[in-house]
Amino acid sequence: xxxxxxxxAQARTEVVLAVRQGEQLLVALGIPLLVLVFFxxxxxxxxxxxxxxxxxxxxxxxxxxxxxxxxxxxxxxGFERHYGVLKRLGVSPLTRPRLLGAKALAxxxxxxxxxxxxxxxxLVLGWDASFSFVPFVGAIVLGTVxxxxxxxxxxxxxxxxxxxxxxxxxxxLLLLFGGVAxxxxxxxxxxxxxxxxxxxxxxxxxxxxxxxxxxTAGAGTWLVLAAWAVVTPVxxxxxxxxxxRD
Amino acid sequence: xxxxxxxSLVVRYGSVTAVDGVSLRAEAGEVLALLGPNGAGxxxxxxxxxxxxxxxxxxxxxxxxxxxGDRRALLPRIGVMLQSCRLYSVIRPVEAVxxxxxxxxxxxxxxxxxxxxxxxxxxxxxxxxxxxGGEQQRLALALALVGRPEVxxxxxxxxxxxxxxxxxxxxxxRELRDDGVxxxxxxxxLDEAERLADRVAVLHRGRLVALGSLDELAAADxxxxxxxxxxxxxxxxxxxxxxxxxxxxxxGPGSFVAEVVSSASTVASLAGWFAEQGLPLGEVRxxxxxxxxxxxxxxxxxP
Numbered sequence: 001x002x003x004x005x006x007x008x009a010q011a012r013t014e015v016v017l018a019v020r021q022g023e024q025l026l027v028a029l030g031i032p033l034l035v036l037v038f039f040x041x042x043x044x045x046x047x048x049x050x051x052x053x054x055x056x057x058x059x060x061x062x063x064x065x066x067x068x069x070x071x072x073x074x075x076x077x078g079f080e081r082h083y084g085v086l087k088r089l090g091v092s093p094l095t096r097p098r099l100l101g102a103k104a105l106a107x108x109x110x111x112x113x114x115x116x117x118x119x120x121x122x123l124v125l126g127w128d129a130s131f132s133f134v135p136f137v138g139a140i141v142l143g144t145v146x147x148x149x150x151x152x153x154x155x156x157x158x159x160x161x162x163x164x165x166x167x168x169x170x171x172x173l174l175l176l177f178g179g180v181a182x183x184x185x186x187x188x189x190x191x192x193x194x195x196x197x198x199x200x201x202x203x204x205x206x207x208x209x210x211x212x213x214x215x216t217a218g219a220g221t222w223l224v225l226a227a228w229a230v231v232t233p234v235x236x237x238x239x240x241x242x243x244x245r246d
Numbered sequence: 247x248x249x250x251x252x253x254s255l256v257v258r259y260g261s262v263t264a265v266d267g268v269s270l271r272a273e274a275g276e277v278l279a280l281l282g283p284n285g286a287g288x289x290x291x292x293x294x295x296x297x298x299x300x301x302x303x304x305x306x307x308x309x310x311x312x313x314x315g316d317r318r319a320l321l322p323r324i325g326v327m328l329q330s331c332r333l334y335s336v337i338r339p340v341e342a343v344x345x346x347x348x349x350x351x352x353x354x355x356x357x358x359x360x361x362x363x364x365x366x367x368x369x370x371x372x373x374x375x376x377x378x379g380g381e382q383q384r385l386a387l388a389l390a391l392v393g394r395p396e397v398x399x400x401x402x403x404x405x406x407x408x409x410x411x412x413x414x415x416x417x418x419x420r421e422l423r424d425d426g427v428x429x430x431x432x433x434x435x436l437d438e439a440e441r442l443a444d445r446v447a448v449l450h451r452g453r454l455v456a457l458g459s460l461d462e463l464a465a466a467d468x469x470x471x472x473x474x475x476x477x478x479x480x481x482x483x484x485x486x487x488x489x490x491x492x493x494x495x496x497x498g499p500g501s502f503v504a505e506v507v508s509s510a511s512t513v514a515s516l517a518g519w520f521a522e523q524g525l526p527l528g529e530v531r532x533x534x535x536x537x538x539x540x541x542x543x544x545x546x547x548x549p
Contacts, residue, residue: 002351009348013334013341020336020373083332091296091326093393094349095318243298 006094010102014076015109024075027171028067029114036060036118040125057122058207064114065143065207066200067171069107074151074167077103082160086242096242107144115140119211136210138222142229143203149232150199156240174200196221199228247310249274249397249428250295254304257290257452264290266452267304272445274396277419277429279443281436281541286449288432289329292399295430296326308397322351325395327386329402329432333374339385340370343392350393360388365414380411387415391422398422400431404438416442440537448544455544463540471508472539475516476501476528489519500528508532 018024040053080086089099123129154163154170195201202225248271257265265287272278280288293299294306297313297320306313311320333342343360347353354360361370364384369377377385383406390398403419404412419442422429433439439446440460448456448463456463473490474497481502483494492506506512513532520527 006349009345013337013345016341017334017336080334083335084328084330085332085334087298088328088331088333088389090298091321091324091328092346092349092389093318093322093351 003098007098007102007105010094010099011105011109014102014106018072018076018106018110024072025110028064028072028110029117031067032060032064032114032118033121035063036121037125040122051126051128053122053125053127054212057119057127058211059204060118060122061115061211062139062143062200062204062207063175064118065111065140066147066174066203068110068114069144070147070151071167071171072110072151073103073107073148074155075164077152078155078158078163078167079160081155081242082163082244084244087244090242104144104148107148108140111140111144130212132210135206139203139206139210139225142206142222142225143199146199146203146225146228146232149229149234149236152236152240153232156236174198197224199225199232202228247307248272249309250278250430251307252291252295252304253306255291255294255301255306256303257287257294257299258302264452265294268447268449268452268454269304270447270454270457272428272430274428275423275426276444277423277431277442279439279446280430280432280449281434281439281443281446282449283434283545285451286434287452288434288449289401290452291449292401292430292432295399296324296328297321322393323396325390325393325398327390327398327400327403329405331386333382333385335375336373338371338373339366339377339388342374342385343388346389346392352394353392354394357392360392361385363418364388365411380407383407384411384414387418391418395427397428397430400429402433403431404433404435436538436541446537448541450545455547456540460537463537463544471506473504473506473508473512473516474502474529474531475504477520478525481525486516486519490515 036053036056039056043052077086080089119127150170151167154166158166202221205221206225250270250272252268252270255265255268256263268287268291270278280291282288290299294301295308295313297317300314308320309323313320337345339361340358343357347357358370361367364387366381366384366388369381372381374382374385383403387400387403390400400419404415407415419429419431423444431442433442443460445457445459446463447454456466458466477500479496479500481496483496483502486504487494490504490506490512492504494502494504497503504512504516509532513530516530517527
């Protein structure tokens with residue numbers, strides 16, 4: 001029981017502190033919301049056939065998962081490490097698996113709120129509300145692990161300010177070229193091929209299965225996403241340094 | 247079994263040896279101060295106790311446990327205050343003590359009361375980054391105590407505190423000792439060690455140059471005897487030297503040292519002379535050497 005109490009207390013603290021600071025929540029909720037509303041209303045993106053909101057909703061849901069897990073976890077953990085907060089937690093009885101469990105719990109809680117807001121707004125904008133439960137949960141879990149792992153990988157090796165910059169740069173690159181804002185199929189040939197192998201493209205395709213009208217993800221997509229969900233946490237665990245960078 | 251056992255400890259950073267064969271023990275219900283100048287190896291020593299680094303040679307045991315190998319069993323039983331530790335920048339003290347209480351299996355009954363104890367009641371809802379340095383320091387102490395530790399390791403606990411904060415921290419440390427807790431602290435301030443510690447371990451360039459109570463250290467000291475006192479700064483030291491039978495010199499404005507046998511009769515002669523002259527005699531210190539003198543000689547004589 002004490003393990004559950006510790007994990008819940010830690011997760012609640014992480015959420016409360018994130019809400020109090022605000023900036024990360026703005027990125028996590030504000031940007032996906034902006035993309036959804038703006039490009040649903042203003043038809044400027046080459047979104048192919050179909051109504052913009054139906055094409056955008058899965059992408060934006062994927063973007064929300066990506067920002068909560070990679071940017072949210074990555075930047076906060078990076079600064080916690082940089083300022084020695086992790087070192088202090090390291091001499092409390094909170095074990096590392098419990099800290100990671102708490103971060104995962106806090107991230108999923110954040111995502112639940114984000115996705116609820118985004119899907120309600122999508123409905124208001126006329127989204128066709130196609131929804132499949134198993135792919136939805138699968139996309140959230142695999143996406144959170146893959147991008148959370150990427151955030152932890154960056155947080156565990158870079159110094160605080162460098163981690164902040166790189167996290168935001170990776171976010172922007174994935175947003176532009178990872179098939180988030182522009183579907184991979186619409187990107188120029190080689191870029192599109194790379195986008196298919198990136199976790200962002202795979203996550204969007206998986207979200208397409210969950211929230212789109214047609215099955216967009218083949219087995220290959222799920223395999224790519226699952227592979228990233230193994231590679232990034234393993235790489236993070238292998239390289240993570242809990243002490244501040246000297 | 248002692249609460250803390252350090253046996254022939256060696257810690258190296260590359261080619262630099264930070265701790266070079268230190269052995270010492272600390273018992274339950276005592277305050278042991280690791281005293282030494284910056285770079286003496288104090289923090290490196292306590293970091294092996296906290297499990298942050300493995301000894302390059304020798305061994306450390308806390309409550310009979312290996313701080314690295316038995317980490318999970320040990321951490322619930324110790325309280326740690328790191329040097330210049332930061333917390334989440336927007337956490338409130340009341341949230342921090344409750345959070346750390348939740349991490350411990352047997353925390354204090356009322357974590358909020360700990361904030362009263364460290365004098366942070368009025369600041370319990372102020373976010374960490376708006377606390378003063380001293381308040382942050384006192385919060386760090388509260389977090390070290392929230393799990394009802396049997397051993398407390400405090401790295402420079404009074405550094406950066408004002409007079410009030412120091413008094414508070416000192417009284418908490420004495421209470422811990424009286425409750426049977428083993429308190430191990432580091433300081434480079436002699437005054438702090440003298441006020442707080444039951445025993446002092448003097449470290450110099452990674453070596454233990456002395457270990458014992460202040461009385462033991464002073465008794466073992468082979469330095470010249472002296473009597474210290476304060477009086478008017480225009481004191482006639484030449485006349486007093488003749489009376490006491492040894493040289494008297496001013497150490498500072500109004501403070502003097504007589505290099506004479508430190509005995510009751512010397513003190514009587516000194517007091518008598520002041521009475522004859524109608525001068526005010528301030529603090530007189532005889533018999534026991536000041537830790538500062540002992541320490542200076544230890545460090546100067548160390549190889």
